[in-house]
Amino acid sequence: MSAVAQPGQPGATVGARSGPPDAQPGQSAPVAVPRGRRRTELIMLAFAVGVVLAAYAAAGLGLNGKVPSGLAGYGLAFAALVLAAHLMVRRLAPWADPLMLPLAALLNGLGIVMIWRLQQSGHGGNPGVPISTMTSSTTTFQIAWSAAGIAAFVAVLVVIRQPRTLQRYTYTFGAIGLVLLVLPALPGIGSEVNGARVWISIGGFSIQPGEFAKLALAVFFAGYLVSKREVLALAGRRVLGIDLPRARDLGPVLMAWAASLLVLFFETDIGTSALFFGLFLVMLYVATQRTSWLLIGGGLFLAGAVVAGKWIPHVHERFQIWLNPFLGNRPYGSAYQLVQGLYGMGFGGVLGTGLGHGQPYVTPLVQSDFIITAFGEELGLTGLMALLLIYGLIVQRGLRAAVAVRDPFSKLMACGLAFVLALQVFVIVGGVTRLIPLTGITTPFLSQGGSSLVASWMMMALLMRVSDTARRPAPQPIQDEGMTQVVRTG
Amino acid sequence: MNALTLTLIRLAFLAVLWLFVIAAVGVVRTDLFGHTLSARQQRRQQRQQQRAKPQRPPRPARASRGAPHQMVVTAGSLAGTTLQLSDQQITIGRANDATLVLTDDYASTRHARLFPQDGQWIVEDLGSTNGTYLDRQKVTHPTPVPTGVPIRIGKTVLELRR
Numbered sequence: 001m002s003a004v005a006q007p008g009q010p011g012a013t014v015g016a017r018s019g020p021p022d023a024q025p026g027q028s029a030p031v032a033v034p035r036g037r038r039r040t041e042l043i044m045l046a047f048a049v050g051v052v053l054a055a056y057a058a059a060g061l062g063l064n065g066k067v068p069s070g071l072a073g074y075g076l077a078f079a080a081l082v083l084a085a086h087l088m089v090r091r092l093a094p095w096a097d098p099l100m101l102p103l104a105a106l107l108n109g110l111g112i113v114m115i116w117r118l119q120q121s122g123h124g125g126n127p128g129v130p131i132s133t134m135t136s137s138t139t140t141f142q143i144a145w146s147a148a149g150i151a152a153f154v155a156v157l158v159v160i161r162q163p164r165t166l167q168r169y170t171y172t173f174g175a176i177g178l179v180l181l182v183l184p185a186l187p188g189i190g191s192e193v194n195g196a197r198v199w200i201s202i203g204g205f206s207i208q209p210g211e212f213a214k215l216a217l218a219v220f221f222a223g224y225l226v227s228k229r230e231v232l233a234l235a236g237r238r239v240l241g242i243d244l245p246r247a248r249d250l251g252p253v254l255m256a257w258a259a260s261l262l263v264l265f266f267e268t269d270i271g272t273s274a275l276f277f278g279l280f281l282v283m284l285y286v287a288t289q290r291t292s293w294l295l296i297g298g299g300l301f302l303a304g305a306v307v308a309g310k311w312i313p314h315v316h317e318r319f320q321i322w323l324n325p326f327l328g329n330r331p332y333g334s335a336y337q338l339v340q341g342l343y344g345m346g347f348g349g350v351l352g353t354g355l356g357h358g359q360p361y362v363t364p365l366v367q368s369d370f371i372i373t374a375f376g377e378e379l380g381l382t383g384l385m386a387l388l389l390i391y392g393l394i395v396q397r398g399l400r401a402a403v404a405v406r407d408p409f410s411k412l413m414a415c416g417l418a419f420v421l422a423l424q425v426f427v428i429v430g431g432v433t434r435l436i437p438l439t440g441i442t443t444p445f446l447s448q449g450g451s452s453l454v455a456s457w458m459m460m461a462l463l464m465r466v467s468d469t470a471r472r473p474a475p476q477p478i479q480d481e482g483m484t485q486v487v488r489t490g
Numbered sequence: 491m492n493a494l495t496l497t498l499i500r501l502a503f504l505a506v507l508w509l510f511v512i513a514a515v516g517v518v519r520t521d522l523f524g525h526t527l528s529a530r531q532q533r534r535q536q537r538q539q540q541r542a543k544p545q546r547p548p549r550p551a552r553a554s555r556g557a558p559h560q561m562v563v564t565a566g567s568l569a570g571t572t573l574q575l576s577d578q579q580i581t582i583g584r585a586n587d588a589t590l591v592l593t594d595d596y597a598s599t600r601h602a603r604l605f606p607q608d609g610q611w612i613v614e615d616l617g618s619t620n621g622t623y624l625d626r627q628k629v630t631h632p633t634p635v636p637t638g639v640p641i642r643i644g645k646t647v648l649e650l651r652r
Contacts (some may be wrong), residue, residue, distance in 0.1 A: 037517075
């Protein structure tokens, strides 16, 4: 039985109220105060800008013994860009995680420096040969795209004030995601580059719609699974100690599988299809907490991959290159890129050749898919590990926000976004290091390419919005209720 | 430029990169375990609180005027949730179709509703077991809710804000 006690009446309080933490004298335990931590973010951002400028100076010194003349100009531009992002975060998401922005800014900056360094090779008396796939304005474009990415980051923060509002547009985002996925396969606007149809060109601009489809589908899966997860979690037959889902609930996972296989067949792009199917599986697993979904999905994916490896020539060739890159004439032919990347990383060793001292320009397309090997060569295993740890930290902060936020939709969305970032880094880094078959997808923030940069920044904005919602302290009551509390009397 | 300088630059850059990673991990650490205040900082914080306390005026019950725009949950398991008010009624309870779904043992399935009428919001108890309280008064008939006055439903406390 419960009753309501009036002020001053003694009684064991049941309804715990969260008030402001009272500082007791002599208390020495760590005090967890909810703080926005924007100052920490600013300090870390300054540090990130410092690291990027150091990389720029080191690359210039390595190339021709001179500190690059544009150091101050480019440095100021980059610092202004990230400072603008920081000030907008102060306004728009004051409680967001303090680490996401600095980590993303560092990766973006290091990517720009590496692209500049690659563009410089062979020009103006620098060692090496010019890279034929880069023009003299590649770096400028990358900086412009970074600015566009940060603008998109701010725009997402402005438009989406509550991550929950996205839930209303679940099926809209699903449709957008599907259209974006299908666009490159259409004959009119889709174009095939290096064996994969992942591009569309509109008025001279090339866009990789798959990068944005990732975000839209993460929102769609989150909204869909939040409403359907109770059904999907129902247990069917029990086989070998695992609760299998009911056969009639297999529909969605088969649909996602079929969609990713279609992408594989019509766009011959293993990376994108693996990314989407993996995203769906993990979100399904997180939503339903059933291991059987992972097993079923993993089995389906392996079956699809084996079939594709046998029947699709492009995929078959990729598998062969992966398994035996050094066989016969391959190191000079089809496996040239992969083998040169491996040699580059081997050449770098543990500590690397130093920025500007390696020969990353030998690897074809080193500025986009293989930028990781350029870092591996010039910064060595030590530098590559640091980069991977930075990705790991971004993913960890994303998952942390997912754990902390209350609303199940935001939870699933943040979890999916953080996971898809991790999966993308795994697929590309695993590909260039020959852990898994190589698929051409971009390295988030590092690779040359506007779509990838803008999409990655938008993903950061979504994660920061979720984290802002999660860390925002509960509103304090305007009027103190006094001692009115629920007590147990019997 | 000689080889030694170049080696030093190379190693220094790697060291700076790792320092950044370590600093980032440090930020994660303080986030997990809280911020340890030094003795001086603690004293300063106490002094600030002591100074702040007498200055804080007791807030009047109906300080905010004008039509409320949002409903905030200030206590209970949903604390921190905010709902934007529209011209739709808000149902509160443990039922799945309620606008605000409570997971509260002291709340009924359809506990109470809030609806707008003539520019003000009215709270009505829907025959709940444990009752709805508007600022310590049990709600027996539809009652207008002033801005900033707590409504208690089980362990959940909500209020309207401008």
